[in-house]
Amino acid sequence: MQNDMQNDMQKTMPHDIPWWQTAVVYQVYPRSFSDSNFDGIGDLEGVRSRLDYLQWLGVDAIWLSPMFRSPMADFGYDVSDYCDVDPVFGSLADMDALIQDCHSRGMKLMLDWVPNHTSDEHPWFVESRSDRTNPKADWYVWRDEPANNWFAELTTGQSAWQFDEPRNQYYLHLFLRQQPDLNWDNPEVEMAMHDTLRFWMDRGVDGFRMDVIHLIGKEIDRNDPDEAFAKQQGHGSLNDVAITHERLRAIRRVLDEYEGDRASVGEVYLLDEAKMVEYYGAGDELHLSFNFSFLWARWDAPALRTRILTTLSHLQPRGAWPTWVLSNHDVPRHRQRYGGTEEAARVAAVMLLTLPGTPFVYQGEELGLIDAVVPPEQVVDPGGRDGCRAPIPWTADADHGWPLGSWLPFPPEADDRNVGTLQQNTDSILHLYRNLLQARRGHPALQSGTFSMSDRDDDVIVYERDGGERRYRVVLNLGSESLAFDDLRGATVLVSTVPRDAFASFDGVVPAQSAVVAMVP
Ligand code: GLC
Ligand code: CA
Numbered sequence: 001m002q003n004d005m006q007n008d009m010q011k012t013m014p015h016d017i018p019w020w021q022t023a024v025v026y027q028v029y030p031r032s033f034s035d036s037n038f039d040g041i042g043d044l045e046g047v048r049s050r051l052d053y054l055q056w057l058g059v060d061a062i063w064l065s066p067m068f069r070s071p072m073a074d075f076g077y078d079v080s081d082y083c084d085v086d087p088v089f090g091s092l093a094d095m096d097a098l099i100q101d102c103h104s105r106g107m108k109l110m111l112d113w114v115p116n117h118t119s120d121e122h123p124w125f126v127e128s129r130s131d132r133t134n135p136k137a138d139w140y141v142w143r144d145e146p147a148n149n150w151f152a153e154l155t156t157g158q159s160a161w162q163f164d165e166p167r168n169q170y171y172l173h174l175f176l177r178q179q180p181d182l183n184w185d186n187p188e189v190e191m192a193m194h195d196t197l198r199f200w201m202d203r204g205v206d207g208f209r210m211d212v213i214h215l216i217g218k219e220i221d222r223n224d225p226d227e228a229f230a231k232q233q234g235h236g237s238l239n240d241v242a243i244t245h246e247r248l249r250a251i252r253r254v255l256d257e258y259e260g261d262r263a264s265v266g267e268v269y270l271l272d273e274a275k276m277v278e279y280y281g282a283g284d285e286l287h288l289s290f291n292f293s294f295l296w297a298r299w300d301a302p303a304l305r306t307r308i309l310t311t312l313s314h315l316q317p318r319g320a321w322p323t324w325v326l327s328n329h330d331v332p333r334h335r336q337r338y339g340g341t342e343e344a345a346r347v348a349a350v351m352l353l354t355l356p357g358t359p360f361v362y363q364g365e366e367l368g369l370i371d372a373v374v375p376p377e378q379v380v381d382p383g384g385r386d387g388c389r390a391p392i393p394w395t396a397d398a399d400h401g402w403p404l405g406s407w408l409p410f411p412p413e414a415d416d417r418n419v420g421t422l423q424q425n426t427d428s429i430l431h432l433y434r435n436l437l438q439a440r441r442g443h444p445a446l447q448s449g450t451f452s453m454s455d456r457d458d459d460v461i462v463y464e465r466d467g468g469e470r471r472y473r474v475v476l477n478l479g480s481e482s483l484a485f486d487d488l489r490g491a492t493v494l495v496s497t498v499p500r501d502a503f504a505s506f507d508g509v510v511p512a513q514s515a516v517v518a519m520v521p
Pocket of ligand 2: 035036037038039040041042043088
């Protein structure tokens with residue numbers, strides 16, 4: 001096997017490795033996960049009641065999308081109180097119980113911190129907009145005229161500046177106009193936001209996913225050069241300025257005030273690995289950063305190989321730990337993006353969970369879900385993201401575990417693709433995810449072994465993870481022909497996307513549209 005990339009990822013003993021490097025993180029979008037009081041909206045008690053399931057699946061950590069007080073213009077990403085739970089999700093006491101129950105199972109809990117903007121109903125903004133002289137007058141970004149040509153996201157190409165009475169001024173909003181941007185140039189804002197982190201770390205949370213964290217530094221008086229492109233994209237994915245790094249180092253120091261490896265994973269929505277890696281700093285900014293170039297790569301072996309190698313070539317020299325994510329609450333689910341077959345979803349699962357770095361699984365991808373078809377009269381998200389936020393079907397019953405209905409329609413195939421049905425079938429994609437998570441635990445080289453990828457130009461991605469004592473080969477056959485590996489004949493297969501006779505010895509053949517993880521003899 002020809003290796004074109006060797007890295008020096010640590011050969012340290014597992015106990016030296018922080019949890020956020022070995023963990024598989026499961027994203028819970030609470031509105032759509034599980035509903036305990038039958039109002040059609042998932043809630044914290046619902047999450048807590050499903051921890052048995054998450055433990056059975058084998059996840060190590062949960063990232064919980066926002067459950068703070070919110071008017072829900074952006075379904076929780078418009079926060080009106082960072083230090084309280086929205087009544088639709090429950091109470092602070094429910095949060096405490098959830099933190100405790102996660103910890104008693106050895107699971108970590110990360111919250112979704114939204115530092116770029118608040119809700120327009122946050123008391124800070126209510127005060128700030130009231131006149132030009134109040135104590136919070138400078139907590140948001142106010143100007144007499146729009147200071148630049150920026151466009152807002154989640155809108156239909158609208159300006160990021162909104163005129164407001166009675167200040168007779170414009171305020172900046174990079175998302176909805178109900179989401180005014182905080183003024184991070186004001187040290188009082190920075191301090192107040194640090195305190196919101198402390199509030200939750202005092203209660204025991206293990207870290208934070210940091211929403212659009214690359215936006216907390218901005219050069220307000222600078223136009224986006226390509227206006228047509230900016231209008232289509234919104235300003236957010238173009239914003240990359242130096243001051244943000246200083247602010248990230250300050251945030252890191254707040255996390256470091258606490259014991260126990262409190263961790264950050266940043267949503268750095270820059271579609272360029274070279275830019276994204278900067279947000280790890282010199283190991284003194286984010287612990288982890290999402291990698292959207294990989295998420296958006298085509299389901300195509302050469303394209304994926306390029307993204308993987310490009311990612312590692314930027315991150316590894318700096319000792320930055322990679323992340324891998326294929327789906328979340330903002331994008332069409334990857335099974336759908338990859339053409340809709342379950343085969344592709346299975347091969348993708350093997351890739352996601354065996355690459356070197358921290359994988360993130362979005363609720364429902366373990367069921368092989370695609371997006372719900374949402375009829376126009378049921379559309380609720382201004383950003384067009386309802387489909388991937390469909391509720392999780394728990395049972396094969398007509399109500400799928402949501403007795404009085406749910407806020408969005410179910411995904412297609414919910415009669416078959418639900419937790420109860422797939423748990424019964426050991427050949428299901430759900431069991432494939434579970435097997436992969438078990439394999440990672442039983443074979444730490446899959447978490448932290450070195451990585452080397454074969455140099456190929458066909459439809460097959462082949463790489464090895466080497467833990468020193470044992471070596472594992474991952475073969476992802478995206479092509480239409482089966483491929484034989486002579487040196488894998490008789491090898492132990494840890495995981496396979498196609499059912500195999502447990503007693504027959506492996507013939508080394510990886511069929512089209514399938515994947516295996518094998519121990520190299
Ligand atoms: C992030 C979130 C998205 C939200 C936006 C504004 O991209 O993932 O859901 O709408 O930030 O907070
Ligand atoms: Ca509920």
